[in-house]
Amino acid sequence: MTRELPVGSLIGSDLPAPAHVLAPRLNRHTFWCGQSGSGKTYALGVLLEQVLLHTRLPLVILDPNSDFVRLGEVRQGVAADAAAELASRDIRVFRPGDAVRPLHARFLQLPLRSRAALMQIDPLVDFDEYNTMLRFEDEMPHVKDGDLVAHLRAGEGTIRQRLATRLENLGVADWDLWAWGKRSITDDIDERPDAAVLDLGGFSTQAEARAAALAALDHLWEKREERIGRLIVIDEAHNLCPPDPASPVDRLLTERIVQIAAEGRKYGLWLLLSTQRPTKVHPNALSQCDNLALMRMSSPRDLDDLAEVFGYAPMSLLERSPGFAQGQALFAGGFVQAPALVQMGERLAQEGGRDVPVPLR
Known part of the structure; x- marks a missing residue:
């Protein structure tokens, strides 16, 4: 049984040394952040792949930018044993209008x-x-x-x-979201696949995307007494859990996420909130996170807020964040043995979203 998930290599060690995340400590809420261009989404993919390879923890991924829709597609050049393991996992991707797995709710x-x-x-x-x-x-x-x-x-x-x-x-x-007698995303969530990826970025309106996220989170909360451990990954969490939600649906979404952050741990509902801007996430969700992964962050205000909320992260390491290269991160909290600087490893699966290159003549 693998308790340590390899995610890259330690920065600053005299000899090359692997960096690990402690799998059993993912039963705490995790905050994952880094400004645009820091490699945040790529790095998060590295962790999620290792969760799929080495644990039986089901993932429910709310994916607003379609970044994880290719999580089950192995890249060329990946070691044969790892490729076979990842390919054998039950990874279900749900997209609006998809002929095979449409993203529907009731x-x-x-x-x-x-x-x-x-x-x-x-x-x-x-x-x-x-x-x-x-x-x-x-x-x-x-x-x-x-x-x-x-x-x-x-x-x-x-x-x-x-x-x-x-x-x-x-x-x-x-709305195309509604099942109206057909299969719903909640049916698949109840079957506990290794990963259920909800492609929220495929909807034509923001309102439908919010409704799909709310349907999934409401269902998980209603089933909480089953006490089935799940890692709920919310990418671009500032969109679903802002500090000042405006619409009725936004308020309910924020309320539900804050409720899971405050009470969900004992039921096996563990959040992983990923965002570019910590100050844009509701403080009552942020403050419940016991694990921190921080990539490059240049905003002094954001770093000050992180230092206040995550007291277990040494200030000497937090202050190095503005100088991080792409793919470098500070890991602190319960899911590592000690705070450490990490160079993230290579992805096994294809990336769902990439930067648009500048066209050259």
């Missing part, structure tokens, strides 16, 4: 608060509409062919008609 199985937020219904301001939705719960199994608008139109009462009109005006019922 609108009617979302919690009431989430459905109301998607319809921009406030329980106190729009109390009649919300109350009608509350009393509609018993009817949901009887909606035919997923045609919620038609079901509401067929009923009596002006409020039901207003709900149908609201759905039509917002276009929510027509």
Whole structure:
């Protein structure tokens, strides 16, 4: 059994020495950050590949930029044994509109608060509409062919008609996200594949991407009493867990992530939050992270905030962050034996997203 995950080599050691992350300590929340161009996403891929190779910990990856959609595609030149191991893992990638694995969720199985937020219904301001939705719960199994608008139109009462009109005006019922009787992402999550990658970047609207993320996180929280260990990777976490969420859906998403950060560890729901800007992530989620991976970060404000939140990271090492080369990182917290500077290793799988090169004549 491999307890140590190889992620690269130590910087500053007299002799070449491998750098490791302690697999058992991924049962704490992890914060992964680095400014644009630092190699943050590539480095995160290195860790996730090692988790896939050496643990049975299921990954649920919320991927807003389609960076991990090729996680199961092995690169040329990778050692045959590692390539075979990675290729044998059950890695499922879900994309909007995909013919094989479309990213679908069930609108009617979302919690009431989430459905109301998607319809921009406030329980106190729009109390009649919300109350009608509350009393509609018993009817949901009887909606035919997923045609919620038609079901509401067929009923009596002006409020039901207003709900149908609201759905039509917002276009929510027509989103490609909804399964309407087909397989949902939650069905796959319950089967515990080695990795479930949700390609949120494939949606045409930000609202659908947020709804897909909310559906997955709501489901994981509702199933928390099963106490199945999972690593929930949220890339570009500032988009889903900002300190000042604006829309009702953004507020619910932030609330759910903060709730998982505060209470999820004992249920086996472990977050890995990745971002370019620590100050753009809700502080109540940030402060719950016991592991830190810091790549190049030039902003003095961000470094000051990191020093305040992550007191276990030596200031002498934090201060070196602005000078890190691409692919270099500071690892601190419970998932390493001691704080260390690391040169990240090579990826095994293909990168999903790359920088666009400057065209030369």
